[in-house]
Amino acid sequence: MPKALIPLADGCEELEAVTLIDLLRRASIEVITASLKDAPVHCSRGTRLLADCLLDDVLEQHFDLFVLPGGLPGADNLNTDARIHTLIRRLEAEGCYIAAICAAPKVLVENGILKGRTLTAYPGSLAAIDTSHVHLTQQPIVIDGKVITSRGPGTAMDFSLQLIELLTDKTVRDRVEAGLQRP
Template structure:
């Protein structure tokens, strides 16, 4: 079963984090949440999240995908953590998936992983002029090679379903989506 790392930074967007974790686990993926520090994670709206482990305990492990929840200041904490940047660059060099939602695509941009690609990001979270090699769009979800980005909390379900499809195929995505009783 494919494995997914979801790093949880203090101040992450809880709706995104929980939606991603929940839907990927519904699909049967091996999801590991890892805190950047040893404390419970206080999300952007005050929700307390408990990570499965600490990032330092899984930093040497290989994952099929790394998914970054957004939110502020969570995305800033991810961008400032050299372990996260190194993991993302290693993931990219190995041709494995990296994904980010809301303000977190700026972590991918800071790491240089969006150069020459299309991406989406929460409005105002990134100054497009600072990244002239990136084509920013207003799409809900953008897949460009092994990089997946999404717009914000309102697109979290679509984002997570797209990640399921990339890792397990359309049938698995459809099965999870049916169980959610979403109306289209």
């Protein structure tokens, strides 16, 4: 069974975080949510989430997918946490899929793993950082090798379904999508 890690930081976009958690679990992917601190996570719209564990508890584990929900200041809180950057580098070296949505691709840009790669992100979320070493597009979802990025809350469901297909197969993705009764 594939295993995914979703770190949760104060200010994360709850629609993205919950959509990722829910859809990946519907696909029988083991999802571990890990908070940066020992307290409920206060999301960008006031929702509180209780993570499965602390990030420190899973720093040495192997994952098939590491996915960063966006939102502000959630993406900034992820970006300033050295443990997140260490995990990104280690998991990328191990061949793990690395994914980010909305403002969270800024963490990957700042980390350096997107050098020379194509990505997408929430409009304006990368304005304050140097993106001269990446190719930024306006596509809803971009897959560049084992790095997957997406634009924002409106793309969260398609992003999650794409991740399911990458971790499992199209049959599982189609089964999960059929259960959602999307038009």
